[in-house]
Amino acid sequence: MPELPEVETMRRGLQPIVGGRIVSVVQPEIPYRPIHIEPDFEVFQNRAVGQRIVSVDRIAKRVLVRLESSDSIVMQPKMAGIAMLSDPPSAQHTRMVFELTESTVPRFLYWDRRGLGTVCLWSPEQVLAHLGPTKLGPDASIVDEPVFLERFTGVKRPVKVALLDQALVCGIGNLYAAEILHAAKVNPTAMCCEVTKSKWKRIHAETIRILNEAIENEGSTLNDGTYRNAINGEGSYQNKHKVYDRASERCPSCKKGTIERIIQCQRSTFYCPVCQR
């Protein structure tokens, strides 16, 4: 968290900055260890200040602010970061502020409660090296069915673990993997290569449906309240979760099973043992 729908919501929220020009880049003085910034702050500043913003894009779980120089400011929220326009949830966790001119909004900022995220200024070659097709699979919210099936069907790993592998398909994280497999009625511990083709078609269809429905709902704001949209509002997809973080509750789909929590690769997996056999 944040995953594809939350980062896509950030990208959409930041659209008003397109056309604006960066007049300053500031790292507010806060009582925490600084986040990872690349290159060094002075170099970053020199390359960003004066630049016009030509677009705001998303690759996997990162927001890219593209500059006229062809550099990109790449914000990776990791566990608890947000790219936003205004009203950060807490002032002391605002990590970087980009002041704008010739823009309908005065600034955008990167806020991060846990400080695990990163902000990098990358050339097109660096973007390609870090986020190109050798590192990341196709975007999970739009990937075609034949490509999706081709990527997963022969894999000798559990389905849930493979869905989190960004090199196969990118953008799915722990929360949406659980919801996708529940909707597709597939057991998260099943090996990819043993899941039938018709079930893989269901997993693909539910991946597209759930991610896009979550985008429409501006993502999921969990009980920790960390994830917000670009103007500090909540997402609403958390109200539609069926299994994520609902261990020991009655399954809302079959109304027979009890949601279980298991650990796969050090991550929690939630599923219903009755309708996800």
Ligand SMILES: [Zn+2]
């Ligand atoms: Zn069930």
